[in-house]
Amino acid sequence: MMGATSLSGRTALVTGGDGGVGGPLALALAKAGADLIIHHCGNEDGGRHVAEEARAMGRSATVHEADFQDKGAAEALARTVLCDGGRVDILVASAAIEHRRPWEDADADHVARHVAANFTSLLDLCRILVPPMGARGWGRVLAIGSILATRPRAETVVYAALKSAQLTAIAALARDVAPLGVTLNVLSPGAIRTDRNTRNYEDKAFHAAVVAKIPIGRPGTAEDLTGPALLLCSDAAGYVTGINLPVDGGWGIGDPSGSLPTPS
Numbered sequence: 360m361m362g363a364t365s366l367s368g369r370t371a372l373v374t375g376g377d378g379g380v381g382g383p384l385a386l387a388l389a390k391a392g393a394d395l396i397i398h399h400c401g402n403e404d405g406g407r408h409v410a411e412e413a414r415a416m417g418r419s420a421t422v423h424e425a426d427f428q429d430k431g432a433a434e435a436l437a438r439t440v441l442c443d444g445g446r447v448d449i450l451v452a453s454a455a456i457e458h459r460r461p462w463e464d465a466d467a468d469h470v471a472r473h474v475a476a477n478f479t480s481l482l483d484l485c486r487i488l489v490p491p492m493g494a495r496g497w498g499r500v501l502a503i504g505s506i507l508a509t510r511p512r513a514e515t516v517v518y519a520a521l522k523s524a525q526l527t528a529i530a531a532l533a534r535d536v537a538p539l540g541v542t543l544n545v546l547s548p549g550a551i552r553t554d555r556n557t558r559n560y561e562d563k564a565f566h567a568a569v570v571a572k573i574p575i576g577r578p579g580t581a582e583d584l585t586g587p588a589l590l591l592c593s594d595a596a597g598y599v600t601g602i603n604l605p606v607d608g609g610w611g612i613g614d615p616s617g618s619l620p621t622p623s
Contacts, residue, residue: 363595367392371592372440372447372488374398374427374480375454377405379553380503383581384451384588389413391589395420396440396447398454400427427454428472433480437487446495447488449592452481453503455518462513470517477521478528485532485543493539499592502529504547506607522547526603533601542600544591549607551579574609574616 371388375381377399386409389395395413397420399406410420425436440447456476458469481502492498504522511519526545533543550569552560560566560578569578584606590596591604605611 364589364593365392366449366589366593369393369448370396370446371449371451372396372398372437372484373451373453374433374484375400375503376409376451377402378409379453379555380548380551380581380584381451381453382409382554383585384453384503385409386412387585387589388449388451388592389416389418389420391593392418393449394418397422398436399424400454427476427480428456430475431483433483434487437484441487441491446491448492448495448497449499449501450484450488451501451503451588451592452484454480455503457515457518459514459518462516465517473517473521477518478524481525482528489532489536489541489543492541493536496540498536498539498541500529500532500541500543501588501591502543502545504545504603506547506549506605506611508547508603509611529603530601537600540597542591542596544596544600545603546584546588546591547603547605547607547611548584549573549579549605549610551581551584553581572610572614573607574612574614576615577608579606579608 366388371393373381373385376385376397385395385397395418397406397409406422410422413420423436425432427433456473502525504525507515507519508522508526529543529545570576587604587606
């Protein structure tokens with residue numbers, strides 16, 4: 360695959376690349392020419408499956424396990440993939456946890472686990488991987504955000520707050536490393552149907568409640584994310600940094616047209 364979105368010769372680390380949103384994103388990068396480093400947490404079969412598909416495209420692919428809730432796990436992963444002259448040109452930070460509970464029950468342990476997995480891990484990965492990108496004069500960081508950063512719900516208050524913090528962190532780092540040829544951006548999905556939540560969407564009431572919020576009129580798929588992700592990970596978006604790109608079917612701009620009755 361040639362052109363401004365070609366990733367030939369690049370190596371991408373995709374956290375949470377074993378399925379959900381991360382798996383299709385990893386394979387889209389591979390299809391564009393990137394070699395893969397797949398991270399997973401407790402889903403070795405999923406990681407291997409994605410790696411095998413990438414290898415079938417002629418790409419190299421390795422699989423690594425790490426639980427980002429553990430202190431230092433993300434830093435250790437980054438150092439491992441860089442050892443022996445390895446390199447990471449593209450970091451797609453997709454791994455996250457989202458444990459829903461009433462906000463009154465969001466105790467210190469609940470908060471700490473989300474902070475470690477969803478925020479500290481991103482900073483640790485960037486701290487280790489971005490400086491070598493800058494030294495080479497090219498790099499891409501794409502953090503997977505969420506519509507909940509701007510449309511939060513009380514039962515996901517910690518997750519939503521950290522996705523908001525992620526936006527701030529990416530913007531801050533982007534300003535610092537932009538002169539080095541490294542861009543950092545956020546891609547924020549809305550309601551995305553994946554292999555991990557298919558059962559929810561098979562419930563007619565759940566499906567209808569979700570669709571009622573989306574002007575485009577359907578849940579998204581992981582494939583809806585791949586085009587924007589490829590853009591932000593490629594040369595084509597070399598002049599784009601520090602942004603949050605919503606991919607939510609219009610959910611973030613308000614209710615669908617005609618969803619409220621016209622006053623008489």
